[in-house]
Amino acid sequence: MHHVLRAVLAAVPIAAASLHAPPAPAEVIDEIAIERHESGARIRLRLTGPVHYLRDYASPDGETVNVYLQALGPETFARGAFFDEVRLSPQNAAVPRFAVRVSLDPRCDPAPNPVCVLIRFERPVHSRIRLGEDRRSLLLSIASRGEGGPPRNVREKP
DSSP states (O other): OHHHHHHHHHHHHHHHHHHTSOOOOOOSEEEEEEEEETTEEEEEEEESSOEEEEEEEEOTTSSEEEEEEEESSTTSSOOSSOOOEEEEOOOOTTSOOEEEEEEOOGGGOSSSSEEEEEEEESSOOOEEEEEOTTSSEEEEEEEOTTOSOSOOOEEEOO
């Protein structure tokens, strides 16, 4: 009996400390998938909640793409402390490796409930970006090398 009581009493401070722990940041990125197509590849960046497309900007060298989205409601993604979520792409011969950084910080864009996405590729790409029909997927069409001409810079919502 004393062994059980000791175990319970030993666990109480640990359980009490966990009640005061800061909340873990919610994930915004659900999945990164890469599909090969005849004209290149398509990256599907699936989010955990629905968004509205605002605009995107590709750097002149084609290595960085900034995408500005708006969460459809303030509760779409957990807010609070503004942690950036960073995910690395899976290995795939169709596209160079890339890192995705998502920020929910309201200072990243003047729109209400902003979702700011920065995609940085290991080497330049030519990409076209659109929001998927499910409003939860960001679709990047990557032209195969030698196709598509120079990268475009700014595109407003269609």
